[in-house]
Amino acid sequence: MAVEGIDGAGTTTVANLLARWIERRGRRVHVVPWDASKAVRRAAADGRARQALTPQVAALLVVAEAVRRSGELVGRPSESGDVVIADRYAWTAVAREVARGLDPAWVAGLYERLVAPVVVVLCRENPARAVERSIDGRLGPERAEAVTPAFSAFVGRLAAALDDLATGRTKGPWPVRSVVLDVGGSLDASLAPARDAIRAALDGGEGRAA
Amino acid sequence: MTAVPGLLMVLEGIDRSGRSTHAGLLEAHLRHRGRGVTRTSLGSSVLSADALRRAKRGRRPDPVEIALLSAADLAERIERVVQPALRAGLVVVADRWTSTPTARAELRGVEREWLDRLFTFAPTPDLVVLLDLDPDVSLARRDDPDPYEAGLDLHLADDLRDSYRLFGTRLAAWFDAEARRRRWVRVAADAPIGRVQARVETAADRLAGLATHRTGRSPAGAT
Numbered sequence: 001m002a003v004e005g006i007d008g009a010g011t012t013t014v015a016n017l018l019a020r021w022i023e024r025r026g027r028r029v030h031v032v033p034w035d036a037s038k039a040v041r042r043a044a045a046d047g048r049a050r051q052a053l054t055p056q057v058a059a060l061l062v063v064a065e066a067v068r069r070s071g072e073l074v075g076r077p078s079e080s081g082d083v084v085i086a087d088r089y090a091w092t093a094v095a096r097e098v099a100r101g102l103d104p105a106w107v108a109g110l111y112e113r114l115v116a117p118v119v120v121v122l123c124r125e126n127p128a129r130a131v132e133r134s135i136d137g138r139l140g141p142e143r144a145e146a147v148t149p150a151f152s153a154f155v156g157r158l159a160a161a162l163d164d165l166a167t168g169r170t171k172g173p174w175p176v177r178s179v180v181l182d183v184g185g186s187l188d189a190s191l192a193p194a195r196d197a198i199r200a201a202l203d204g205g206e207g208r209a210a
Numbered sequence: 211m212t213a214v215p216g217l218l219m220v221l222e223g224i225d226r227s228g229r230s231t232h233a234g235l236l237e238a239h240l241r242h243r244g245r246g247v248t249r250t251s252l253g254s255s256v257l258s259a260d261a262l263r264r265a266k267r268g269r270r271p272d273p274v275e276i277a278l279l280s281a282a283d284l285a286e287r288i289e290r291v292v293q294p295a296l297r298a299g300l301v302v303v304a305d306r307w308t309s310t311p312t313a314r315a316e317l318r319g320v321e322r323e324w325l326d327r328l329f330t331f332a333p334t335p336d337l338v339v340l341l342d343l344d345p346d347v348s349l350a351r352r353d354d355p356d357p358y359e360a361g362l363d364l365h366l367a368d369d370l371r372d373s374y375r376l377f378g379t380r381l382a383a384w385f386d387a388e389a390r391r392r393r394w395v396r397v398a399a400d401a402p403i404g405r406v407q408a409r410v411e412t413a414a415d416r417l418a419g420l421a422t423h424r425t426g427r428s429p430a431g432a433t
Contacts, residue, residue: 039257039261043257048256049256049257051290052255052256052257052286052289052290053257054285054286054289056285056289056331057257057258057282057285057286057289060258060278060279060281060282060285061257061258061261061279061282063278064261064265064275064278064279064282067272067274067275067278068272068275071272106327106330106331109324109327109328110278110328112324113274113278113324
């Protein structure tokens with residue numbers, strides 16, 4: 001299964017809480033943090049390579065790496081009957097590329113090749129609050145003032161793209177049961193629908209990943 | 211659909227069919243006739259070339275990963291080399307385009323429909339010349355085939371050269387079907403080099419009389 005959301009939406013907390021809950025039901029669980037692409041990070045740090053790193057090229061490099069990691073980190077353990085929870089996965093990746101201006105259908109098509117989860121939990125957080133939390137204390141006041149508008153706009157687009165995937169307004173990489181958690185309130189109460197969806201998937205013996 | 215003044219000419223063909231030799235000769239010919247030319251070749255991008263080589267040499271090469279890296283390689287060259295040249299009215303001579311990576315992946319079981327969608331960002335070539343070569347002749351022209359290009363990962367044969375011949379036959383059949391479907395110009399690549407060159411030049415000259423070039427759809431919207 002996958003827990004998706006913007007930075008600061010609490011995906012790691014939710015993934016770990018769900019993992020502990022599943023373990024109590026007697027299943028082995030692997031929580032896999034889903035990093036951004038190493039290749040893209042390396043390219044971004046190199047002046048010459050950075051010039052070639054357009055959104056389209058970056059998207060293709062990221063998905064190439066994701067396909068390999070999906071097989072290694074998600075495919076193999078789930079084939080042996082374990083539960084894998086990806087702390088962010090294809091939806092967040094698709095939403096990032098859409099927020100950078102790429103065509104949602106093209107990007108979703110690229111991600112079809114990742115191992116498909118049986119449940120996606122979207123942690124929804126107010127983008128302005130998430131931006132405030134990410135910037136707070138990390139940057140000086142002048143720098144924060146300079147980057148906040150662009151960053152806020154990007155996170156807003158990212159959150160909107162994730163919402164569109166959850167509502168089905170844009171087609172995701174695969175048909176999948178999804179649950180939206182509004183993580184602003186009591187976490188325990190808001191996890192209930194996710195637990196219901198996971199229970200149904202586990203009891204139904206659905207597929208490999210949950 | 212946007213029209214740009216340049217022309218995109220692609221040379222396709224299996225290994226040792228003389229693509230890069232004829233790309234060089236075609237460039238010289240077009241320059242001699244007063245056309246500006248840029249050349250580009252599969253696997254020559256800044257960002258993806260090394261990753262592509264590593265992925266092919268891996269213990270278990272993944273055809274989907276290789277197709278995606280090939281697309282990244284092509285996307286970078288389109289944005290940095292091909293589109294600017296086409297917009298400036300140059301002729302772009304490309305040593306392979308989308309067909310070679312598509313063929314290599316499809317022959318390893320990746321769905322054609324997904325591959326076609328993957329490559330929708332690539333402009334449609336104005337001319338594709340297929341240098342037709344028998345896989346046996348190709349094999350005789352090279353000592354040490356690359357294991358991925360020989361399809362060794364498909365376990366068609368234990369011996370590298372046997373595998374190369376078998377995979378080369380499938381590849382040649384794939385190109386044959388594609389050439390018929392898309393009306394490519396076909397040139398027998400085992401003919402003397404001057405005759406191959408003359409046929410490639412004739413096809414290019416015929417096209418160079420045309421003025422416009424159609425661009426493909428871009429997933430980024432405006433390019």
